[in-house]
Amino acid sequence: MSSTNSSLKELFLNGIIKENTIFKLALSLCPSIAVTNNLKNGLYMGAAVLFVQVMVNITISLMRKVIQPKVRLPIFMLVISGWVTVTQFMMAAFVPDVYAKVGLYIALIVAFASILARAEMFASKNGLLPSMADGLGMGTGFLFALTTISFFRELVGKGSLTVPTGLATQHVFTFVNTKPLLIMVLPAGGFLAVGILMAAFNWVDAKYLKKSTHGTH
Amino acid sequence: MEATKKEHELIVTVSPHIKSEETTSRIMWSVNISLLPAVLMGAYFFGPKAVITIALSIISAVLAEYVFQKGMNRKVAINDGSAFLTGLLLGMNLPASVPFYIPIIGSFVAVVITKQLFGGLGFNVFNPALIGRAFLLISFPKLMTIWTTPEAAFVAFDAKTTATPLGILKEEGLSKLIEIFGDKINLYMELLKGHRAGSIGETSAIALLIGAAFLLFRRYITWHIPVSFLGTAALMAWVFGGKNPETGNMLFFTGDPIIHLLSGGILLGAFFMATDYVTCPSVKKGQIIFGIGCGFLTMLIRLKGGFPEGVMFAILIMNCFAPIIDRGFKTNIFGALKIKESKK
Known part of the structure; x- marks a missing residue:
């Protein structure tokens, strides 16, 4: 029992650190640059991906015995687009202001390499619990990446932070009398921010995390 | 540094043995x-x-x-x-x-x-x-883009702001520029001296030209990039730079290339920044292409773009192409041609 627990934990951490979608695999970079110019959008986008990833992994894992291998990819796509549509409707209903800005990219989740890859490589071959842990890990890793990028970009680029409180959103604070680095909220700054944070993530990983996780093996 | 130390040692390596100082x-x-x-x-x-x-x-x-x-x-x-x-x-x-x-x-x-x-x-x-x-x-x-007038910055603390000559040229036209500086000859002289609003080091054309002459004389830079850069810009300024003062439409072959060459950062860019060894092509033919590209993009931005000055973006864009230009103009390796001919 303890061994399954630890393996579930490992699966969860795998998606956050070792195979972080953005910082390690450099996949799904399009939303990580396009929607991360304020913290609120980044949070909602990350949450949407987390939700879709977990639900897709659960669904595929439950259906894995009945899916014909020859038509598995179309079925995966159908499942993914189904859950993306659910997410879209939910966001349009509850957070219409965010949806107006990131809606296009929510629809694009269908084409995320990371989600299809996890369905194909993991959920279709593993049971419910490992698949859930894997989906949670990958989704949380993505959420973490998008949150840090948008936090960094909005703070440096606008000198403010926007967070959702309840279902409404508000500015937490705004610096007074400073001239922020405007470039960070522009597209060019997105590339810079992703690059800088990717380097920082890998540096921290190589310096502090690798030792502890690899030492246990 | 290491090369100078070894100067008096017996050289037993293969050629080249003549090294530059x-x-x-x-x-x-x-x-x-x-x-x-x-x-x-x-x-x-x-x-x-x-x-x-x-x-x-x-x-x-x-x-x-x-x-x-x-x-x-x-x-x-x-x-x-x-x-x-x-x-x-x-x-x-x-x-x-x-x-x-x-x-x-x-x-x-x-x-x-x-x-x-x-x-x-x-x-x-x-x-x-x-x-x-x-x-x-x-x-x-x-x-x-807060430009101060030269005198104001020197004398008073609350400096007076003004547009650069290129900004005035873009927004209000040549006649306004001449009106500010008196007449055309005075305008040229002031631009040559550098008595105008602009970045600190770009204004004085004559001082930049002295520095450039020194670099050319010492052969640290060659004529290829500056001449093709400035030549293309001047040509484009002459052909496309003219405007009908009444209608504001483009009037071909009436532009003033001298104003375009003396104002903005084009001299600083052409002699000191486009010629950066690391970021420009190293083949001479390629350098001419590089200069033409820089001149073309500069004038395109100045005449049609959103910014009054385009030297910076022009050089940066051409920097991207430098490796490709170099590959396109690959020189023959010494002796390689003979082998090719002997095969025939």
Whole structure:
């Protein structure tokens, strides 16, 4: 029992650190640059991906015995687009202001390499619990990446932070009398921010995390 | 450095045995010296604030290089003058009135992000000083375009702001520019002296030309890039730069190339920044293409773009193409042609 627990934990951490979608695999970079110019959008986008990833992994894992291998990819796509549509409707209903800005990219989740890859490589071959842990890990890793990028970009680029409180959103604070680095909220700054944070993530990983996780093996 | 030490030793290696006396640091410091006249003119026209801006920019560039190389356990190479040159060029490309943090941020971006993160001197894709300036212009669009009139900056503390000649030319036309400066000859003379609003080091055409002559004379730069750059720009200014004063429509073959060559940063760019060894093509034919591209893009931005000045973006865009241009004009390897012919 303890061994399954630890393996579930490992699966969860795998998606956050070792195979972080953005910082390690450099996949799904399009939303990580396009929607991360304020913290609120980044949070909602990350949450949407987390939700879709977990639900897709659960669904595929439950259906894995009945899916014909020859038509598995179309079925995966159908499942993914189904859950993306659910997410879209939910966001349009509850957070219409965010949806107006990131809606296009929510629809694009269908084409995320990371989600299809996890369905194909993991959920279709593993049971419910490992698949859930894997989906949670990958989704949380993505959420973490998008949150840090948008936090960094909005703070440096606008000198403010926007967070959702309840279902409404508000500015937490705004610096007074400073001239922020405007470039960070522009597209060019997105590339810079992703690059800088990717380097920082890998540096921290190589310096502090690798030792502890690899030492246990 | 190592080469000079070994000078008197018996050389047993294969050829080449004749080595140039030139070293990277010697060339870099020569370029620094060649920029001195323009800096002095800038200091004369824009006063102590200009000196402080340039000094801050140089100090922070050298410091950034030192800290980064120390931190990455690389050999500290601040003595080669390249960080000094980057800081100097960046400072010369700033308006005199910028607040103190702007040259510091610009130098950091130029030295650390543009140069050191790509592997240090010799590996940067873009001209560091220009990336520093582009970063600043995009980040602080207002602060970076407050131009002060020369006298005002020198005498009064609350400097009077004005548009650069290119800005006036773009917004209000040639007649307004002539009205401000008196007559056309006076306008040319003032532009030549550098008695106009603009970045600290770009205004004085005559001082820049003296520095450029020194570099050309010492053969640190060749004529290929500056001549093709300025020639293309002048040609385009002449063909497309003219405007019908009444209707505002384009009037072909009536433009004034001299104003376009003497104002803006085109002289500083053509002689000192487009010719950067690292970021321009190394084949001579390629350098001509590079210069033509720079001139074309500069005039395209000046005449049709959203900014009054386009030298910076033109050089940066052409920097991207430098490796491709080099590949396109690959020279024959010495002796390789013979083998090809003998096969026939």
